[in-house]
Amino acid sequence: MVQSYLLMKEKAKEAKDRQTVKAINSTLRIAFLSKLYRTKFKILPKISKLSGIQQIPLTTKNDLRKSYPYGNLATDFSKVIEMHTSSGTTGRPTLSFYTKKDLEEGPKAISIAWANFGINNKSRVQFMMSYGLFSGAMLNTYAIQSLGAFVLPSGIQPTAKQVQLLQEFGIDTMVATPSYYLHLYDHLIQNNIPIKSLKLKRGIVAGEVYSDKMKKKISELFCIKVFDHYGLCEVNTGIIYECKTCGGMAVLDEYVYPEIINPTNGKILKEGQEGELVLTSLHKEASPIIRYRTGDITSIKTFFSKCPNCYGSVILERIKARCDSTIFYKGLKLEPFELRDEIVLFTGDKMYNRIKIQISEDLFKEKPKILLSLKSSTNNKSILRALQNHLREKTGVTFLIEEVPYSYFGDVTSTKEKIVEYVDKK
Ligand SMILES: [Zn+2]
CATH class of the missing domain: 3.40.50.12780 (ANL, N-terminal domain)
Structure with missing residues (x-):
């Protein structure tokens, strides 16, 4: 029974892989019609098995940005009926037609x-x-x-x-x-x-x-x-x-x-x-x-x-x-998203949904800092101390936690509030 399942799985996977190879080759042919991939590939690539994909160059966000606005378009614009873009918060947006x-x-x-x-x-x-x-x-x-x-x-x-x-x-x-x-x-x-x-x-x-x-x-x-x-x-x-x-x-x-x-x-x-x-x-x-x-x-x-x-x-x-978010600090691996979630879940409704996690490149000189604004005004010091202890327990790092006024984060409407303003690696 187990053996027949494995055999079936192997056969199904082989058939699927053949289909994927066919679809990749077809996509390569279409992509080659765009300026971006004509320039990148020079000659139209073709693969005969899935592992062949390793020989094909990778595409980065920067490639797409450089090809703004029409470089990645592989068809005549008259066939395009909709367009969307990435947020473009950190530079030119990338387009998808x-x-x-x-x-x-x-x-x-x-x-x-x-x-x-x-x-x-x-x-x-x-x-x-x-x-x-x-x-x-x-x-x-x-x-x-x-x-x-x-x-x-x-x-x-x-x-x-x-x-x-x-x-x-x-x-x-x-x-x-x-x-x-x-x-x-x-x-x-x-x-x-x-x-x-x-x-x-x-x-x-x-x-x-x-x-x-x-x-x-x-x-x-x-x-x-x-x-x-x-x-x-x-x-x-x-x-x-x-x-x-x-x-x-x-x-x-x-x-x-x-x-x-x-x-x-x-x-x-x-x-x-x-x-x-x-x-x-x-x-x-x-x-x-x-x-x-x-x-x-x-x-x-x-x-x-x-x-x-x-x-x-x-x-x-x-x-x-x-890839670009993980921070290594004194041999410890810190993940800003997990850190943000820890802070948000620990402080609950005592905090506004705005945090800035600031990590300096020279980590031995400057301690990692967290800036946040709290709603309460009476026992904020004890909340911050408790949060510092909680994060030390969870991560092994003592963070400098500073309270900043709500206005520090600029004018963001409540519906668009983001939990993390940004992670600063400067
Ligand atoms: Zn499932």
């Missing part, structure tokens, strides 16, 4: 994730992320609608309005960033609105890297099942999802091909080895992308899932770090 075919195939692929979350024609989903240039909201909306579900595209609204919509339309599925979940929870508590007045069953928490601890907390606060969902504008939104059955991060690998590389030397890593996630689109027509360095750290749990609900998929670990 979509033809009619792209907008049929992309959402069709992502709908597999939504169906797995349990979304069907009876579901009511409120999407609390920015519509417009951000690709996540619109493309996921198309995918959810293709399952016949109701989507309330509330986007960015004052929190009172979001809550009113949740209540009035009996929303069972909420989509937001982890920081927005906490912000919304604070609002419910402050306004004496019981969680039970909402009909929420599940929460899709995405758009920011967050820890398992934060995931568990959101699940407990809202009494819902929480799912992680990963994607990026440059490749496609929503392409990696948390399977409700096995809990693994399943890759929609008929649509994208994942690899894990050593971020330092670019070598492909084996199953279980942690490294940078690299993605190749397999069916994009307007903006195909080859071996894109996502900057996100993860590892491959298995190349072929045997779970009935994500059978055959590549399964990844949850993404909890970025």
